[in-house]
Each structure stands twice: as structure tokens, then as C-alpha cells.
Amino acid sequence: MPSIDVCFSPELLPLYNLTGKIAVAVDVLRATSSMVTALANGITHIAPVSELETCLAYREQNYLVAAERDGVKAEGFDLGNSPFHYLEEDRTGRMLAITTTNGTQAIRLSRAADEVLVGAFLNVGAVADYLRRAGKDVVVVCAGWKGLFNLEDTLFAGALAERLEGDFTLNHDATLAAYHLYQTAKADKLAFLSKSSHVQRLERLHILKDIEFCLQEDTYTVVPVLQGDFLVAAQ
Amino acid sequence: MPSIDVCFSPELLPLYNLTGKIAVAVDVLRATSSMVTALANGITHIAPVSELETCLAYREQNYLVAAERDGVKAEGFDLGNSPFHYLEEDRTGRMLAITTTNGTQAIRLSRAADEVLVGAFLNVGAVADYLRRAGKDVVVVCAGWKGLFNLEDTLFAGALAERLEGDFTLNHDATLAAYHLYQTAKADKLAFLSKSSHVQRLERLHILKDIEFCLQEDTYTVVPVLQGDFLVAAQ
Numbered sequence: 326m327p328s329i330d331v332c333f334s335p336e337l338l339p340l341y342n343l344t345g346k347i348a349v350a351v352d353v354l355r356a357t358s359s360m361v362t363a364l365a366n367g368i369t370h371i372a373p374v375s376e377l378e379t380c381l382a383y384r385e386q387n388y389l390v391a392a393e394r395d396g397v398k399a400e401g402f403d404l405g406n407s408p409f410h411y412l413e414e415d416r417t418g419r420m421l422a423i424t425t426t427n428g429t430q431a432i433r434l435s436r437a438a439d440e441v442l443v444g445a446f447l448n449v450g451a452v453a454d455y456l457r458r459a460g461k462d463v464v465v466v467c468a469g470w471k472g473l474f475n476l477e478d479t480l481f482a483g484a485l486a487e488r489l490e491g492d493f494t495l496n497h498d499a500t501l502a503a504y505h506l507y508q509t510a511k512a513d514k515l516a517f518l519s520k521s522s523h524v525q526r527l528e529r530l531h532i533l534k535d536i537e538f539c540l541q542e543d544t545y546t547v548v549p550v551l552q553g554d555f556l557v558a559a560q
Numbered sequence: 561m562p563s564i565d566v567c568f569s570p571e572l573l574p575l576y577n578l579t580g581k582i583a584v585a586v587d588v589l590r591a592t593s594s595m596v597t598a599l600a601n602g603i604t605h606i607a608p609v610s611e612l613e614t615c616l617a618y619r620e621q622n623y624l625v626a627a628e629r630d631g632v633k634a635e636g637f638d639l640g641n642s643p644f645h646y647l648e649e650d651r652t653g654r655m656l657a658i659t660t661t662n663g664t665q666a667i668r669l670s671r672a673a674d675e676v677l678v679g680a681f682l683n684v685g686a687v688a689d690y691l692r693r694a695g696k697d698v699v700v701v702c703a704g705w706k707g708l709f710n711l712e713d714t715l716f717a718g719a720l721a722e723r724l725e726g727d728f729t730l731n732h733d734a735t736l737a738a739y740h741l742y743q744t745a746k747a748d749k750l751a752f753l754s755k756s757s758h759v760q761r762l763e764r765l766h767i768l769k770d771i772e773f774c775l776q777e778d779t780y781t782v783v784p785v786l787q788g789d790f791l792v793a794a795q
Contacts, residue, residue: 333709336572340707472575474568476733496757498711505744506737522731 331499348435352468356428362408365545367417383422427468443549453488483507566734583673587703591663597643600780602652618657662703678784688723718742
């Protein structure tokens with residue numbers, strides 16, 4: 326039976342062997358939630374990039390450019406890191422380049438895996454279905470916050486573990502922790518997270534509406550998968 | 561109000577600022593449980609060292625020498641990593657040098673803090689009392705397993721957070737995770753841990769008796785504190 330493991334911080338990823346496995350990169354608040362929303366609403370492909378300058382340069386190729394640093398939209402970009410930016414107007418057929426504090430780094434570091442998917446609560450069921458069909462070992466790569474453990478990405482890992490229970494082994498310590506935390510939190514994830522100083526900081530940025538949106542499960546069925554340098558919807 | 565934070569792996573410790581804080585190093589299974597037991601049973605001071613050779617050299621100074629690698633006693637040493645080794649015969653007045661896979665490293669890396677304590681379930685209440693009197697910010701430094709997150713050290717962090725609730729803020733994400741996991745586990749920590757492949761590996765080494773001993777709370781009131789290169793009982 327394949328296993329699901331969880332890496333709580335990109336800083337710990339060198340300790341994981343990703344060969345032969347599928348990595349699921351997650352930054353629930355808000356990078357991967359925005360990416361899932363973008364692909365579900367007409368964006369054809371996404372270039373996740375590390376540097377602001379690299380991202381901005383994509384505009385010359387007619388990309389929408391999106392950037393977040395420390396929770397807010399970076400100067401000079403079309404879009405920030407809110408999923409609502411991809412719902413406000415029709416983006417059908419557009420391409421997107423995006424850089425965020427933590428999320429794009431998690432995707433980049435996951436490239437050693439056989440495949441890299443992007444997960445969020447918004448598409449957790451679809452990601453679980455994809456993984457079940459693939460039948461390979463899975464490592465959830467949590468973006469964390471500047472290298473530190475965070476609760477919301479951990480809860481996503483726990484939700485994914487719950488969906489895979491019975492078909493995957495859950496006996497890695499990090500997976501068990503995520504699974505149990507999700508059991509405690511799932512009846513009201515927002516209330517559970519509201520004691521976190523990290524989430525309180527996001528709330529002070531007036532993105533409570535974003536947080537509520539990002540905590541919804543199974544809104545979309547799209548599974549973003551990395552092909553070369555681009556995230557596209559898995560067929 | 562001072563805060564309690566938790567570092568789940570020594571690999572993440574460079575992200576924490578320990579200046580002005582008290583570090584509590586923990587390796588519940590079994591290094592710090594054995595150290596607490598040793599100081600509670602007559603050992604006068606403990607040299608936690610990284611290398612097997614350095615540890616063995618202490619024998620010339622009439623130290624007991626203890627070493628564990630990958631869960632078993634290393635060849636040529638007096639003692640391994642079981643707390644029962646410090647209960648079997650009278651060790652009163654003896655000095656101890658010890659090296660373990662994860663625990664001694666956590667202590668060494670914690671030295672940037674104002675003070676370094678050693679914690680275990682066996683002395684969790686005494687550690688909490690010490691921290692409450694000191695009134696400084698606290699970082700629990702989990703030894704983990706070869707750099708990876710582990711459940712048992714996390715549960716200790718959660719138990720300590722519970723003891724400090726009301727006098728310390730618990731709103732770091734890692735602290736909240738540890739606190740909630742301890743709430744889930746505390747009625748039967750052994751049953752909670754028994755699904756862990758890491759703990760199952762320890763059980764295969766026939767140390768179930770050790771594990772049960774190490775999960776007991778408040779057996780001892782000694783608080784090991786690092787003074788120079790040695791752990792001694794706090795006065």
C-alpha cells in the first residue's frame with residue numbers, strides 16, 4: 326500500500342527522498358488556493374516563479390503578473406494573492422505568472438518528485454482521486470511561513486490523509502499529527518485557526534473573506550500539475 | 561505575558577531567535593527521560609556530547625559513559641539510553657557522559673538561549689514551575705528523529721503548554737498544534753503513539769517497558785539545567 330507523508334517546512338525537504346513519489350505542494354493561505362481558482366476559471370497555464378523581476382518580465386509575453394510579499398500585493402503587479410482576483414472578471418484564455426512569499430518556493434523545491442501537484446482545500450477531493458489512481462507514495466510539501474510550521478497547511482495535509490485513509494498508510498509521525506489536528510479542527514476550521522498569531526496577522530490585513538473562501542472544500546475539481554515550467558490542469 | 565514556542569526539529573532552529581529566552585530540549589524516547597532519571601537518582605552531573613569517541617574518553621576521568629545509536633547501546637559503553645540503567649544500581653555521586661542520536665544534538669544547538677533546560681514527561685511539572693518563576697519566553701526544542709518531526713516530543717511540548725496556559729501565550733502555530741495533539745492523546749499516550757511507524761520501530765527493539773516509563777508524568781521534580789558543559793540539577 327502506498328504511503329502519505331507530510332513535510333511541514335520547505336527547510337526540511339532535503340531530508341525527504343522524493344524519487345518515485347508525487348509531491349503535493351500546498352500554501353492554503355493563499356497561493357495554492359489562488360492557483361486552483363485561476364485554473365478553474367479560465368487561466369490556461371501558470372508560471373510559478375521565485376523572483377519579483379522574473380515575474381514582472383512575463384508581462385512582455387502577454388501574461389497577467391501576480392505577486393505577493395508579506396501578505397500584500399507587490400507594487401506594479403496586476404494581481405496579488407487573493408483567489409477573488411481570479412473571479413472578479415473573465416480571465417478565460419489568459420496566462421499567469423505568479424510569485425508569492427512561500428508558495429512558489431514549495432513548488433520549486435518539490436521538482437525532485439516524479440510529479441508535482443498543487444493542492445488546496447478547494448480541490449482536496451480531486452487531488453485525492455488523482456493520487457488514488459496514480460497509486461504512488463505521496464509527500465505533502467507544506468509551504469509554511471518563512472520556513473516555519475503553520476497550521477493551515479497542516480490541516481490540508483490532514484484532510485488529504487483522511488480522504489486517502491484505507492488506500493494509503495498514514496503511519497508517518499507528521500501524517501498522524503496532521504490527521505489528528507484535522508479531526509479536531511474540521512467542524513470549524515476558521516475557529517480553530519483563529520487562535521493562531523499567524524492567521525490573526527492575515528486577518529489584520531482584512532482578508533477574512535479570503536480565508537473563509539480558502540477553507541472551503543471541494544469547490545473545484547481541477548488538479549494543477551507541473552509540466553516543465555508551467556502548472557496546467559491535469560487531464 | 562511571556563510566550564511558549566515550539567521548534568519541531570533541530571534543522572529548523574536557525575529560524576528561531578533564542579536570545580533572552582529559555583530553551584527546553586526534549587527527546588522523550590529516551591535521551592532526556594534518561595538524563596532526568598539519572599539526576600534524580602544520584603548522578604551529580606552529566607556531560608552531553610556529540611561524538612562517540614569524545615564520550616568514551618570521559619571514562620578516563622572516572623565517568624560512566626553512555627551511548628545510543630539508532631535505538632541501541634553502542635559497543636564498548638557502560639550504559640545505553642534506557643532510564644532503567646539509572647535505576648538498576650546505586651549511581652550516587654557518579655558523573656555521566658552521554659551521547660545519543662538526537663537528544664544531545666538538541667541540547668548543543670540550544671546553547672544560544674539564555675538558559676537550557678532538559679525536559680521530559682517525567683519532570684514536566686517541575687519544568688513548568690521553573691519556567692513560570694523565570695517568566696521569560698520559552699522555546700521547546702524537539703530532538704525529533706534524524707531531523708524529522710516526531711510525535712512524542714511534540715506531545716511533551718503540548719503537555720508543557722497546557723501546564724503554562726494562563727501564564728504564557730500559546731498562539732504560535734507550532735504551540736497550538738502541540739497543545740491540541742496533547743489534548744487528543746493525553747488520556748492514553750501509548751495508544752496514541754502506537755500507530756506511529758517510528759514508535760513501532762522502537763517497540764521492535766523490545767523497549768516497550770522503557771516507553772511506558774518515559775510517558776509517565778511528574779515522577780521526578782529535578783530540573784536539569786546546562787551550566788557550562790554540564791547538566792546539573794537546578795537549585
